[in-house]
Structure formats: C-alpha cells, structure tokens
Amino acid sequence: MNDLRFLTYEQVLAIREEHGSPVFVYDQASLEAAADEVMNFPHAFGLTARYAMKALPTAAVLQTLTARGLHIDASSGFEAERAMKAGVEPSHIQITAQEIPKNLKQLVEQGVQYNACSLHQLRAYGELFPGRDVSVRINPGLGSGHNNRTNVGGPSSSFGIWHGKLDEVESICAQYDLKITAMHTHIGSGGDPEIWKSCAKMSLDIAAKLPDVKTLSLGGGLKVARMPNEVSADLQEIGKVIVEDFKAFAAEHGRELHMETEPGTYLVANAGVIITSVMDVVDTGDQGYNFIKIDGGMTEVLRPSLYGAQQPLTLVKADGSTPESDTDYMVVGHCCESGDILTPAPGDPEGLAPRTFPRTDIGDALVIGGAGAYCASMASKNYNSFPEVAEVLLQNDGSTKLIRQRQTLDQVLANEIV
C-alpha cells in the first residue's frame, strides 16, 4: 500500500470525481480495527470503553464504533443529544463538559450519565438530583499534552476539580447526600507507558480517599502516529502496567475497580483523509517559496494553524502518473488568511516548513492524511463563507457511501434574518 493507508491513488481520483472536492473519506475497516483494539485494552476487573465523540461526531461514525461495543463520552449536552439521535442508548453516554448543559435535568432523567468537572458542577448536580450517585473529574496535578493548547492536566489546566480540594467535594456531597461512585481523570497521557503508569498511580491514590468509588476512568489521550516519524501508543503495553496498579489497589484497599478509557483520536485519526484539489500554483521568486493552493484548508482542518500540527500530505497527479518528488512547496488553504497553512513548522504554527512533492499542476489532487480526528468536527466552518464539505464512508465492500452532504449556500445563510 502507498502512504495513504487505505486508499489507492485511483480511488482518490474516482472518489473526487464522484463526490466532488474537497471531500472527507473515512474508512470503515480502519474504524472497526481501532474499535476492536480499544475494546481489547487490558484490564484487571472489567472495562467500559467510550468514544470521545467530539473527535468526529458524524452519525455513521458513531454507529460504526458503538456497534463494536463502545460507549460514548460527550463534551456537551448537545453531543449527548446527537448521540441519542444516532441511536445510542442514553445509559451508554456520559457527559464530561466544561459547561453544564441547560437541559441537564432532562438528559439525566433520560438516563445519560454525568461526570461533574468542577465544584460548581457538583453543586448544580446535587441541587437537581440530591441523594444520587455521581462521578467526578479530578485534576490529579499531572499533565502531558504536547503543548499548552493540548495540556489537560496539571496546574495550568482548568479541567476537573483540583486534587487538593477533596474536602470541598466531601462537604458538597454531605450537603446534597451525593455518593461519588466513579472518578475520572483525563490528562492526555500520550503514548509512554511510564506516563500512563504514573497517571494511574496518582489517580488510584486519589480514589483511595473516595471510599465509594467503584469505577475509575483514565480518560483518553492515547497517542496516534499520523506522521511516519511518530510512534502510536501500544495499548497492550500500556494496559499491562495499569492492570498491575489496579490489582495492587484491590489488594490494599479491598476494592476491585472497574476501569474506563475514552479515546477520541486513537479511534478515528488515521481512519480519515481529506481529498482536496490543487487550484493554483504560485511562487515568490528566486529567494522565495513555491506555493500549492488547495480548495480546502482551515475550513476542514485547523490543527496545523492552531498547534503547528503535522498532517501527512500526498500529491496525486490528475493523469495517474507517479513522478519523483523533487520540488519544495508550501501548501496553503483557500481562505484569505495568512494562518491558513498546511505546512507549518512542527509545533510552531507561525514557522514555515516546506515539503517535497512531484512537480505540481492545477487540477492534481492533494490528500491530507490523519484527518479523522478534530478536523471535520473542529474546523473554522463557513469562514470566507465556504460551505461545509461532504463526508463519505469507504465501506468494507469497497463502495463509498455519502454520510454527510455538502452544505449549500442557502444552508449557510439559513438562520440569517434579512
């Protein structure tokens, strides 16, 4: 196979012909394989694995993943409703959100689970549902996101209840007769088994102080290698060290904790690509750069502009030829915005790092790889009034199915009042 993981160059051109450009393509087989891997995460006393749906919330993807046994982590009340509309059992959905859903009462009455992420959230839940069991998200004081924008634990992160505030948690629970039966930490642990081990250890030490806790979620954040020089998390390796910690906890505290994990990226990142088209090629002279301009960009993928994230980029010649890569290009998106760039320096959205491609012509296809997670769901929709692009699913029989239509201009304008 080529560097596109699940598409041949012929398929790229055929899908572009059939569905137009740009278009997201998600691969059913890759989604299912990742789901099976996560469902087989090693555990000592039982496992619930959730899909963090904010990574890619399209109904067909939710259905593909939940059919393999995954439950759902929702980042807002709207996501919980969206999952229910896609057919997910309410009791399989847990909300872990920065903002309390305005309809939290109805959601919980329908069976959706709630994970309180601040003292205020815990109090609000207690007001609505005194006497109930509840889950709390704790910030254990450790974080490992690769920069300040992806760091979700430690003193610089606002997510979760600071681990030093358990006294306040206790007094809120006493006031509303709440029982904390589940605890959650999501610090973005990446791929290093040692970091997962210390996260599990810190989390278990906190769980030891919450005597009713029966379930411990270690969150998501499993690292995925999008680029050839990166290394993906090894779930079996990571799971092995965590299993030992859970067993040691059981031996010491007499509690066999059920484990939860809730990856987003890991399940979908490499199951998606964006097929775009080259719509212009320009240069800025001998001392300058060559630029490939594509008909997509930050309207489909914001990660490079936000974090200097690296996405695989593959040039597919429109005539089907496969010449050598011999020319350096910057790749830029279609927005009138200098930050709309696909070739930033790694980790530095303001730096430039040209890549080498075959000599490129208008009409060639440029495929952005690793585009399953945080692309369609997070892009700067409708900027420059570009409509949202279509999404298709490459099914196991080799056919493609349209799973979200391209937006029309009328849909972009639908809520405007003139």
Ligand SMILES: *Cc1c(COP(=O)(O)O)cnc(C)c1O
């Ligand atoms: C975003 C998020 C996840 C998933 O993170 P990934 O890095 O995509 O695996 C899991 N849990 C919570 C609470 C999240 O906010």
